[in-house]
Amino acid sequence: MLAFGLRRVFQSLIVLLVVGLVAFSMFRFVGDPIDNMLGQEATAADIERLRGELGLDQPFLVQYYRFLEGAVQGNFGISYRQGRPVFEIILERAPATLELAGVSALLAITIGVALGVFTAIRRNGLAANTIMVVSLIGVSLPTFLIGILLIYLFSVELDILPSFGRGDVVMIGGWSTGFLTVSGLKALILPAITLGLYQMTLIMRLVRSEMLEVLRQDYIRFARARGLSQRAIYFHHALKNTLVPVITITGLQLGSIIAFAIVTETVFQWPGIGLLFVNAIQFVDIPVMAAYLMLISVVFVAINLIVDLLYFAVDPRLSGEDAVAGNG
């Protein structure tokens, strides 16, 4: 277990170093930062001064080292577009994305597991079949169309929920939260559903198929024979044994939620880091893109690592080799 854990941590570090190199190369070789920051009317002296200030006159390896050193300390340079430190902008935007992603994940897991269990128990019922068909449509719809559809229904036709922004936010320390105001909570509903829907259907279908598999096992029949209540059988005996794949997929999906927040945030003009990234690409704001890449890789690599280790902890039958193979 320890050797396996250490090897995975080591692999993760290598991935991060490679991503760092990609981010740094973008930073260094894509476009000319001086041109981007000073515009056309800069004098030669201005250019030289800024080049010295940004350290662009140093050798490549020195620059890469300084970049990594800076990144570890949260220094990702200055946004070409806003002229402010990138880290500051990201810190300011992060709470919006984290709150949205957290609520979406919570929705996806609770509703997904509940519906999965329900559709597995009432396999041939009308309600269960309806849910399955609707979920199929939900999977095929692109995220942004779901968002637009919800805006049309709830903002244009019914006019009960806002179609863009975060509503009023309250600052607690450096964290801006939308949980404490009515308009903030109302603004959260549509984006959270949009973002969580795909993961919800995925978890639901997974739980359903796993449950159907488990319910056929002998120990379930034995539990029935012992006269245990339905509730105990379904939740205590069956659901518990479906959790290994569910944890894996759910964990890996957390990363997707953060990635797809880019789309949802654009649909609803939600002021998070996803929208920041889209705008950065549109305006070729390389420092913001590089910083986003680094941050998102840390999140992804950490999630993968945790899921791998958790997988190992939940199912003791797995040897280290199997767990590595299970990690796609």
Next chain:
Amino acid sequence: MERLSRAWSSDFFWSFRQSKLAMISSTVVIVLVLGAILSPLIAPHNPYDLSTLNLMNGFTAPMEPNAFTGETFWLGTDGQGRDIFSTILYGLRISLFVGSMAVLFALVLGVSLGLIAGYVGGWVGATIMRIADVQLTFPSLLVAMLIFGIAKGVTPVDMRDQVAIWVLILAIGLSDWVQFARVVRGATMVEKNKEYVQAARLIGRSRLAIMVRHILPNVLGPVLVIATISLALAIIAEATLSYLGVGAPPTQPSLGTLIRIGQGFLFSGEWWILLFPAVTLLALALAVNLLGDWLRDALNPRLR
């Protein structure tokens, strides 16, 4: 003619005729592809030729004569008097072109790397598969956006709109090759121990010839299935990127761009500018997806 009728009675077409869903979805795909290819002939006018536009026709509702000019448009017009039906046909052209070229690119890249990784193996194969693993850690949408952003940064400002379509193809293709490489590598590793490969090696055929002429034809089945499903994903990826404003340029709008534009009119009541492109995109993606599912079942009898 005889060959055609023999093909028609083959297993493959037999299962095609058995499946209503496959027939319907392939009809939808064929109609949309024909519409896209023939769009300059079918479309009432070229929506991007400014001389054919009449601003007075702006915001005409579908099937209603315009208040000023009296002209009628099947699916209405946008703010500049562009016929929505024509913009959809031209948008479909861009979407299908980008989608299929991206899949083709991913297929060629993935199949070649997969063959090398599977047949040559060693550190070359290990490196290829490690890169694939790392890339698979990140959602392909994110990878595509990043490649698009970097490529955009590398191209000079005045060239950006011209090369945007090719950059988009590159970005989506590069984000999607892993699937092909993994499947081909797996299949190649099975095939390379079979007798016909040993025989080819014994008579002294080169590695390249063995890979391309002997192994490749035997691993193409699953590749075809992945290609179809990838096409649906690529079309949606293209639409998503264009919707986000990091895809097709305003001068060559795809379906995603049209939806992005249409969303702006959602609140002012011009629903047709949004609805028709969205429905077209949905029909296309769904039909290709269903066709892919059917193809997977038809080519792999074990799954039935």
